[in-house]
Amino acid sequence: MNASPWEKPTLDRLMKYVTFRFGHFEINYGDMHFRRSDNGQAMFNPLVGNLIMDAFTTEIGGEIYGRANGYLGMIAVTGGEVRGTVLKPENRSPSVIGKLGFDRSLGQARVRLTGSVYTTHTSNNNTLYSGSRAGSRYYYVLENVNATESAQAWSGDLQPGFSHKVTAWVVNPFVQVRGLELFGNFEQAKGRNAVETSDRTWTQLAGDGVYRFLRNQLYVAARYNVAKGRIVGGTSDVTIDRTEVGGGWFLTSNLEAKAEYVQQNYRDYPLIDIHHDGKFHGAMFEAVVSF
Secondary structure, eight states: OOSSSSOOHHHHHHTEEEEEEEEEEEEOOOGGGGSSSOSSOTOOSSSOOOOOOOOOEEEEEEEEEEETTTEEEEEEEOOOSSSOOOOOOGGGOOEEEEEEEEEEETTEEEEEEEEEEEESSSSSOTTTTOOOOOOOOTOOOOOTOOOOOTTTTTTSSOOOSSSSEEEEEEEEEEEEEEEEEEEEEEEEEEEESSOOSSSSEEEEEEEEEEEEETTEEEEEEEEEEEEEEEETTTTSSSSEEEEEEEEEEEEEEEEEHHHHHEEEEEOOOOTTTTTTTTTEEEEEEEEEOOO
């Protein structure tokens, strides 16, 4: 709601700067969710894959935004889970989400910088890093012979297992100068599942660059992404890094073809883990239709 439903001068002035949103929606944690692919929208992702730790979920709650002179702020309270049930209330607490930033034009450049935080004290099944129902673009890789496409749909990604408790923050800088775009993701998350007795920490860094030309019909892009932390049951940190290089062609305003080369490496995993010294690489092709 970004306009007053009543003809009141005070409300009209307030609603020039304030927006409310209530319902079951994609939470506004970080800015990477504006550049990721899902089953319904892949046009805004310049490459094929999302981040290794893919922060995306939908929850029930409400958001309040304030905007003025290029500055923005948001505070939100949600149920902390995708499902809106009332079972096991002793294991549930609300999630609190906040975002601060600015988005302004400085000469020929557009500059945006935001910082976001997400925290929930206890949950039956929090899905901040496991809320994508679309799965990974690199699913079914580095799995054993018993793997299935449905059970291992998120292969290639890292879901840290913070289903019971999580506090995460992320800073996202973005600069656009004519056809050049630069975007960064600096993130840390801390939490645990229901059976763990102490928190684990994961950090994630990512940066991508895009150059668009021929009236934005063609572009080239590259992204580097690394995540480091302790897996469930682990005793020391492991590292995953991914490099993507590719580009795209907008055949029409709602039809796009993408191609990329991707390489991913797993480091410091235990000997008994299938990801020990694991890696994969190859070409990916994707067609996108938006309507």
